[in-house]
Amino acid sequence: MRTAKVAQPWAVIAAVVVAVAACSNSSSPAAASAAASAPAVSTQPSAPAEKVTVNFPYLWSGPEGDALEKVIASFNSSQTAITVKGVSSPDFQKQLASMSGSNGFDISDNFGSTVGSWASKGILEPLDDYAKADGTDMSDFVPTALQSNQYQGKTYALPIAVHTLLLMYNKKMFADAGISGPPTTMTDLQADIAKLTKADASGNITQFGMRSPDYITLAYAFGGKWYDDQGNATPDDPGNLAALHFWVDNVVKKYGADAIKKFESGYGEYASAQNPFYTGKVAMTLDGEWQPVFIKQYAPSLDWGVVAIPYPDGQQSLAGATQLTSSMFFIPKNAPHKQEAWTFLKYLTGTDAMKQFSRALGNLPARTSLLGDPVYNDLPQFNVWLDSLKSPNLRIFASLPSTAQYQKDLSDEFQLVANLTDTPEAGMAKVKANASGYSQ
Amino acid sequence: MHRSVLRGLLFASPWIVGFVIFQLVPIAASAYFSLTNFNLFQDPQFVGLRNYQRLASDALFWKSLLNTLYLTVIGVPVSLTAALAAALALNMRVRGQSLFRLFVFLPTVVPVVAATYIWRWLLNAQYGYVNGALGAVGLGQPLWLDDPFWTKPALILMSLWVTGSAMVVFLAALQDVPETYYEAAVIDGAGPWAKFRHVTLPLISPVILFETIIAGIFTLQYFTQAFLLGQTRLNAASGGPENSLLVYGLYLFQQAFVNLNMGYASAMAWVLLFVALAGTWLLLRVSRDRVFYAGD
Numbered sequence: 001m002r003t004a005k006v007a008q009p010w011a012v013i014a015a016v017v018v019a020v021a022a023c024s025n026s027s028s029p030a031a032a033s034a035a036a037s038a039p040a041v042s043t044q045p046s047a048p049a050e051k052v053t054v055n056f057p058y059l060w061s062g063p064e065g066d067a068l069e070k071v072i073a074s075f076n077s078s079q080t081a082i083t084v085k086g087v088s089s090p091d092f093q094k095q096l097a098s099m100s101g102s103n104g105f106d107i108s109d110n111f112g113s114t115v116g117s118w119a120s121k122g123i124l125e126p127l128d129d130y131a132k133a134d135g136t137d138m139s140d141f142v143p144t145a146l147q148s149n150q151y152q153g154k155t156y157a158l159p160i161a162v163h164t165l166l167l168m169y170n171k172k173m174f175a176d177a178g179i180s181g182p183p184t185t186m187t188d189l190q191a192d193i194a195k196l197t198k199a200d201a202s203g204n205i206t207q208f209g210m211r212s213p214d215y216i217t218l219a220y221a222f223g224g225k226w227y228d229d230q231g232n233a234t235p236d237d238p239g240n241l242a243a244l245h246f247w248v249d250n251v252v253k254k255y256g257a258d259a260i261k262k263f264e265s266g267y268g269e270y271a272s273a274q275n276p277f278y279t280g281k282v283a284m285t286l287d288g289e290w291q292p293v294f295i296k297q298y299a300p301s302l303d304w305g306v307v308a309i310p311y312p313d314g315q316q317s318l319a320g321a322t323q324l325t326s327s328m329f330f331i332p333k334n335a336p337h338k339q340e341a342w343t344f345l346k347y348l349t350g351t352d353a354m355k356q357f358s359r360a361l362g363n364l365p366a367r368t369s370l371l372g373d374p375v376y377n378d379l380p381q382f383n384v385w386l387d388s389l390k391s392p393n394l395r396i397f398a399s400l401p402s403t404a405q406y407q408k409d410l411s412d413e414f415q416l417v418a419n420l421t422d423t424p425e426a427g428m429a430k431v432k433a434n435a436s437g438y439s440q
Numbered sequence: 441m442h443r444s445v446l447r448g449l450l451f452a453s454p455w456i457v458g459f460v461i462f463q464l465v466p467i468a469a470s471a472y473f474s475l476t477n478f479n480l481f482q483d484p485q486f487v488g489l490r491n492y493q494r495l496a497s498d499a500l501f502w503k504s505l506l507n508t509l510y511l512t513v514i515g516v517p518v519s520l521t522a523a524l525a526a527a528l529a530l531n532m533r534v535r536g537q538s539l540f541r542l543f544v545f546l547p548t549v550v551p552v553v554a555a556t557y558i559w560r561w562l563l564n565a566q567y568g569y570v571n572g573a574l575g576a577v578g579l580g581q582p583l584w585l586d587d588p589f590w591t592k593p594a595l596i597l598m599s600l601w602v603t604g605s606a607m608v609v610f611l612a613a614l615q616d617v618p619e620t621y622y623e624a625a626v627i628d629g630a631g632p633w634a635k636f637r638h639v640t641l642p643l644i645s646p647v648i649l650f651e652t653i654i655a656g657i658f659t660l661q662y663f664t665q666a667f668l669l670g671q672t673r674l675n676a677a678s679g680g681p682e683n684s685l686l687v688y689g690l691y692l693f694q695q696a697f698v699n700l701n702m703g704y705a706s707a708m709a710w711v712l713l714f715v716a717l718a719g720t721w722l723l724l725r726v727s728r729d730r731v732f733y734a735g736d
Contacts, residue, residue: 059674090674090675091674091675092674092675092676092677093675093676093677093697093698094675096697096698096700097697100480100481100697100700121479121480121481121482121700122479122481122482123481123700258583258587261565261583261586261587261681262565262566262583262586263566264586265564265565265566265583265585265586266564266565266566266567270673333481404698404699405699408677408698412679412682412683415681415682416682419588419681419682421682
């Protein structure tokens with residue numbers, strides 16, 4: 001009788017010990033892969049008879065992935081020693097995790113803004129020696145795009161395309177609201193958002209004047225900056241605060257944070273016919289140069305226009321301001337076939353492949369010699385994005401070791417500001433306090 | 441004697457080797473990494489206890505710990521109560537009993553990823569069936585997945601759907617309660633509530649304790665559903681609206697594999713271990729006089 005009493009608590013404790021051990025396991029795959037990653041030396045196969053397979057997972061998917069597969073196919077048919085195997089894998093976290101193992105992929109893509117943090121941690125293979133060895137000329141790349149792929153004087157990635165966000169608007173919705181043309185100043189924009197936003201009797205938004213913008217880009221339009229010249233984070237720059245106030249004061253406070261969130265929860269997938277800009281749920285959006293191709297595919301009957309982002313009243317010197325980002329290809333440090341990956345990387349970012357790929361996706365090419373190429377002429381209104389590259393107010397988010405963390409902190413804080421939990425001033429002060437600890 | 445010990449060890453060696461390689465070494469390695477700055481790519485730098493000191497002043501660390509404790513302290517009792525209620529109902533002798541049991545258990549076999557995606561649509565603020573139903577009976581329609589206040593209740597709501605495993609254990613415990621006790625209680629004039637309170641509950645209390653500890657430890661490691669509900673385009677790191685879904689496991693994962701702070705993440709893992717140990721010790725301590733072991 002006594003034994004039964006003793007035995008049962010022990011059974012409980014034994015189960016607890018097992019479960020706790022299982023719990024501490026959560027850190028063990030990390031440790032195991034970490035231990036394995038240190039001696040990751042690439043072993044080149046010595047037998048040249050067999051073709052080397054270069055593994056190439058990419059973040060693109062759908063029709064964009066198909067376009068990339070065509071470029072891969074034409075590369076493969078030109079090669080006797082290398083086969084590139086592409087696979088669509090639109091998952092940032094998976095990409096990063098597979099670079100921490102002992103044996104990952106050979107080449108992949110991301111945005112230039114990741115280069116600083118990844119290069120400083122030793123994730124990326126420097127490319128200058130490869131380029132020097134076979135005399136690759138880098139001078140044709142759009143200078144700002146190439147710079148964002150460099151860190152401390154070394155090149156860690158090569159750009160395939162550049163992107164800018166401009167103000168797209170639905171012409172039919174503008175006409176229905178009695179607006180004669182697209183806004184040119186922020187006051188115009190504010191008035192147009194008011195005219196184009198509709199709500200029902202209980203405050204539910206049924207049509208939204210403008211999709212919530214990318215605040216980093218909107219801040220550039222207000223003359224803001226996110227880093228100073230010394231590389232210190234400046235989230236509380238007056239221009240940044242002005243941009244946040246523009247949105248919070250004129251839109252969020254007017255229609256209600258909850259009403260906006262509820263309306264946004266009904267947005268369809270971005271890359272689909274249910275994109276709220278295509279379905280007429282939103283009348284304006286800050287969006288990129290890939291949209292002419294997207295619209296052709298998902299919303300061919302949409303009557304739309306695109307203009308530069310409006311400038312603050314009386315500050316015409318800020319006209320044409322926007323953010324430039326770049327898409328790039330890189331080779332991770334743990335790639336098993338670096339030399340072969342370089343051969344493919346060089347092909348991908350070469351003039352012919354870049355032309356084919358950027359035309360298929362409708363992306364801005366990252367080579368100066370392609371910017372005036374007639375191959376883009378049949379893309380509707382693409383020239384507006386091409387022209388945006390000539391603006392003296394083209395801004396780029398510096399690619400520093402802290403960039404990834406800074407952008408994550410900013411996007412967390414933008415949510416709090418847009419929900420009216422924090423004022424722009426208080427929110428950006430918090431980010432600034434955080435940023436002082438980045439360099440450790 | 442000596443020989444038999446060696447033979448015994450030989451037969452146990454597959455497990456021993458496996459345990460050392462896959463558990464003991466990684467656990468020891470994570471203890472060491474927790475004292476270093478380590479980004480997976482460069483050699484670890486020894487920093488002593490600095491990671492643990494930094495945790496104390498990391499607002500997101502506290503936020504993630506509170507999010508997880510919310511789910512543990514509120515979610516576990518709620519879902520175990522639901523499981524027990526279901527077990528009591530399914531223990532009644534009615535026609536079609538096994539069919540009802542099947543229906544209650546069935547959601548438990550749905551893969552958690554698929555179930556979470558289904559709930560993501562069910563809980564959609566504008567088009568979801570949950571809000572549709574609430575609206576139809578004139579109740580408020582929370583922004584389940586968009587309002588930081590409602591995201592964790594949404595997770596608990598989802599957990600109520602998959603209480604099948606705990607329910608089965610409770611059901612087995614209920615059937616172990618001797619019928620004679622109920623008969624004696626009825627003779628003493630006990631109604632249904634008194635029978636439950638003074639016969640059923642004491643006799644199944646060891647099972648309730650066991651389920652509480654297991655569910656508590658399980659919830660401290662909560663990850664999948666929060667990760668999936670917070671998921672964004674291209675699966676960039678996200679903690680949901682205002683980081684309200686940033687549970688401890690998710691923040692640990694982000695530190696390890698997004699920010700590449702493996703040392704910091706290892707320190708977090710060890711803190712979680714001690715939180716689990718402390719919680720278990722507290723439960724065992726508090727329950728000492730409240731749990732009744734049959735046969736006394």
